[in-house]
Amino acid sequence: MRSEIEVFRGFIRKKGLRNTPERETIIAEIFATHDHFDVDELYLRLRAQKKKISKPSIYRLIPYLLESGLIQEAYFEDGHWHYEHIYGHEHHCHLRCLKCGNTVEFQEKALHKLERKMAEKYDFLVKGHKLEVFGYCPKCKVHI
Amino acid sequence: MRSEIEVFRGFIRKKGLRNTPERETIIAEIFATHDHFDVDELYLRLRAQKKKISKPSIYRLIPYLLESGLIQEAYFEDGHWHYEHIYGHEHHCHLRCLKCGNTVEFQEKALHKLERKMAEKYDFLVKGHKLEVFGYCPKCKVHI
DNA sequence: GTATGTGCAAATCATTTGCATTCTC
DNA sequence: GAGAATGCAAATGATTTGCACATAC
Numbered sequence: 001m002r003s004e005i006e007v008f009r010g011f012i013r014k015k016g017l018r019n020t021p022e023r024e025t026i027i028a029e030i031f032a033t034h035d036h037f038d039v040d041e042l043y044l045r046l047r048a049q050k051k052k053i054s055k056p057s058i059y060r061l062i063p064y065l066l067e068s069g070l071i072q073e074a075y076f077e078d079g080h081w082h083y084e085h086i087y088g089h090e091h092h093c094h095l096r097c098l099k100c101g102n103t104v105e106f107q108e109k110a111l112h113k114l115e116r117k118m119a120e121k122y123d124f125l126v127k128g129h130k131l132e133v134f135g136y137c138p139k140c141k142v143h144i
Numbered sequence: 145m146r147s148e149i150e151v152f153r154g155f156i157r158k159k160g161l162r163n164t165p166e167r168e169t170i171i172a173e174i175f176a177t178h179d180h181f182d183v184d185e186l187y188l189r190l191r192a193q194k195k196k197i198s199k200p201s202i203y204r205l206i207p208y209l210l211e212s213g214l215i216q217e218a219y220f221e222d223g224h225w226h227y228e229h230i231y232g233h234e235h236h237c238h239l240r241c242l243k244c245g246n247t248v249e250f251q252e253k254a255l256h257k258l259e260r261k262m263a264e265k266y267d268f269l270v271k272g273h274k275l276e277v278f279g280y281c282p283k284c285k286v287h288i
Numbered sequence: 289g290t291a292t293g294t295g296c297a298a299a300t301c302a303t304t305t306g307c308a309t310t311c312t313c
Numbered sequence: 314g315a316g317a318a319t320g321c322a323a324a325t326g327a328t329t330t331g332c333a334c335a336t337a338c
Contacts, residue, residue, distance in 0.1 A: 018312045018317055039302080054320045059303060067242075076220040079328080080302060095262050098211075104266055110254060118239050118277050122248055126279035133262050135270035162292055162337050183327080198295045203328060223303080224327060293336075300329070310319070 004031050004070055004087055011068035022053050026061055027070070034089065036074050036082045072128055077101070091128065097137035148175050148214055148231055155212035166197050170205055171214070178233065180218050180226045216272055221245070235272060241281035 002010075004027055012019045029046055030037060037045075039058050046053050062083070065071045074084040075094060084091075093111070095104040111129055119126040135141075146154075148171055156163045173190055174181060181189075183202050190197050206227070209215045218228040219238060228235075237255070239248040255273055263270040279285075 020312075020318060022319070052320090055302095056304075056321085057319060060318080076225075081220075095266055095268060097268070098271065106262070106265075108258065110258065114252065114254065115277060118250070119279070121250075122239055123282040124239060124241070124277075124279045125285040126277060127242065128279070129275065129277040131273060131275045133259060133268075133270060133273045135263070135268045135272070138267040141269040164293060164337070166294070196295090199327095200296085200329075201294060204293080290338095291336105292338095294334085296332090298329105298331080300327100302325105302327090304323105304325070306323080307321090308319105309321105310317100312317075313315095 001088065004028075004085075007070060007087060008065075008068060011064065015064075017064075022057050023061055025051055025053060026058055027065070030065075030071065030083075031085055036084050038080050038082045040080070069127065073130065075130075075132055086128065093131040093133070095133045095135075097140055098134055099136055099140035099143075102137050145232065148172075148229075151214060151231060152209075152212060155208065159208075161208075166201050167205055169195055169197060170202055171209070174209075174215065174227075175229055180228050182224050182226050184224070213271065217274065219274075219276055230272065237275040237277070239277045239279075241284055242278055243280055243284035243287075246281050 005024055008023070008027055009019055025046070026042070029042060029049075029051075039055065039062070043053070043055050043058060062071075065083075066073070070087045071083045071085045072091075074082045075096075076082070090107060092105040093108050095106060096102070108131070111131060115126045115129060118124060149168055152167070152171055153163055169190065170186070173186060173193075173195075183199065183206070187197070187199050187202060206215075209227075210217070214231045215227045215229045216235075218226045219240075220226070234251065236249040237252050239250060240246070252275070255275060259270045259273060262268060
């Protein structure tokens with residue numbers, strides 16, 4: 001299996017764009033942990049390592065990362081998107097508490113079947129899905 | 145089945161808040177169509193009917209509408225949330241094209257089973273879900 | 289009467305953009 | 314060397330907030 005950087009290089013080449021050390025640094029940092037990330041947090045993580053990369057560079061890279069299938073939007077919260085990397089990692093869905101915001105991740109194989117069904121029924125080339133189940137967690141459901 | 149306004153009145157009373165004609169006007173307009181809506185579009189619809197309601201009043205109402213279960217977030221696009229009303233209407237999921245943004249709505253009963261499964265497994269009081277399947281539509285998939 | 293809700297204008301905050309400079313291919 | 318990408322500072326646009334006034338309970 002190719003590394004994330006190799007996938008990105010292939011994508012960039014195919015699109016006739018240019019790769020840069022900044023982009024490779026950002027991608028390396030995204031894949032350095034298994035967690036979700038958002039732009040600001042990623043920016044601070046880079047700064048903490050004295051890697052001076054501007055926020056616009058991150059913002060400008062994200063559409064390419066989405067398009068190349070390395071990451072996807074996970075959920076929109078607190079006024080900004082939270083992303084997850086999907087290349088080389090199992091995609092997961094989210095169960096979230098409407099009150100405290102606490103999030104549980106879970107796997108759901110049934111959705112692959114649904115993806116295939118949708119692909120056939122609507123003639124789409126399906127690339128993925130985003131599922132959020134919401135409600136109240138054990139602690140919060142007592143107080144509503 | 146109680147009307148949306150009645151549900152909202154009950155919610156407001158229970159929370160010790162106050163109802164106003166502005167709020168009832170907004171709710172009536174939301175439920176006047178079966179379509180999704182966003183704040184700006186709703187605001188313009190109200191203006192077109194000479195109903196002078198400010199945007200902050202809409203923004204301030206939305207958390208209550210979410211909490212009372214009258215509406216839910218459908219998807220975040222073009223820099224803002226799009227909502228759907230769920231009280232008295234069948235919830236639906238979305239199949240969206242990553243290229244042209246075209247969206248197809250579909251029903252999926254299997255997700256109710258999943259909701260029950262999550263409720264039991266994680267001891268959540270599940271209130272709903274949001275599912276987006278994405279990929280490329282028949283027209284766009286030819287050109288990627 | 290109290291304190292919640294409203295409209296307005298100003299503030300906030302994530303994201304985008306213009307531009308001069310640097311760098312990739 | 315052409316045209317992409319970068320960083321900075323400024324602009325944008327959705328949303329939120331402060332405040333004076335109105336109004337629901």
